[in-house]
Amino acid sequence: MLLHIPEVLNPHEVARLRNALDLAEWTDGSETVGALGAQVKRNQQLPDASPLRHELGQIVLAALARNPLYHAAALPARVLPPRFNRYADQGTYGNHVDGAVMALPGGAQVRSDVSCTLFLNPPDAYDGGELIIEDTYGEHEVKLAAGDLILYPSSSLHRVQPVSRGARLAAFFWIQSLIRDDGQRRLLFEMDSSIQRLLGSGADQRAVLQLTGVYHNLLRRWAET
Ligand code: NI
Numbered sequence: 001m002l003l004h005i006p007e008v009l010n011p012h013e014v015a016r017l018r019n020a021l022d023l024a025e026w027t028d029g030s031e032t033v034g035a036l037g038a039q040v041k042r043n044q045q046l047p048d049a050s051p052l053r054h055e056l057g058q059i060v061l062a063a064l065a066r067n068p069l070y071h072a073a074a075l076p077a078r079v080l081p082p083r084f085n086r087y088a089d090q091g092t093y094g095n096h097v098d099g100a101v102m103a104l105p106g107g108a109q110v111r112s113d114v115s116c117t118l119f120l121n122p123p124d125a126y127d128g129g130e131l132i133i134e135d136t137y138g139e140h141e142v143k144l145a146a147g148d149l150i151l152y153p154s155s156s157l158h159r160v161q162p163v164s165r166g167a168r169l170a171a172f173f174w175i176q177s178l179i180r181d182d183g184q185r186r187l188l189f190e191m192d193s194s195i196q197r198l199l200g201s202g203a204d205q206r207a208v209l210q211l212t213g214v215y216h217n218l219l220r221r222w223a224e225t
Pocket of ligand 1: 096097158
């Protein structure tokens with residue numbers, strides 16, 4: 001499932017991140033991928049150990065914590081600390097699939113089920129830089145407003161088009177979901193959205209309660225914690 005979540009960050013948070021990233025010291029992004037990825041990845045990242053990465057990551061995680069749409073869609077069990085990247089001067093990241101298992105700072109491992117990119121500057125600030133995601137329906141081109149997030153299955157082939165003017169700034173991170181399977185996660189998301197709409201429509205309360213029970217019992221049946 002591909003989902004656009006608007007206004008994850010408010011304009012104040014976007015400005016705070018942008019101001020910090022404008023002064024940041026960047027490193028070569030190919031350092032955090034394997035040999036295959038390094039052949040196609042040409043961008044910059046905040047170093048993993050940088051205090052700034054941690055500080056800005058906390059702002060992103062706090063914004064996610066208050067976003068019900070994100071929780072309903074991702075059903076997060078574990079989230080890797082956000083990273084920040086910058087594409088400029090024809091910077092690009094060719095077709096790749098994200099690594100399946102990643103290490104947390106303490107050594108624990110996280111399976112990547114859901115990938116997220118949070119756009120940090122406006123689309124008219126740079127040319128190119130579209131995130132292209134391939135799924136069974138074809139290719140989807142994504143270039144969002146500053147503060148907006150795209151959520152997509154980590155299993156999908158994707159790339160970032162070369163940036164020919166300006167710079168593209170984004171945060172990105174991976175989630176191990178309570179629900180490993182993308183199709184099951186999508187069903188739960190659609191049922192949850194439907195229940196929320198019924199709650200606001202004055203529908204029969206007993207029927208809504210019953211449907212809510214079905215949602216939680218499916219979650220109980222499928223969830224891995
Ligand atoms: Ni990727």
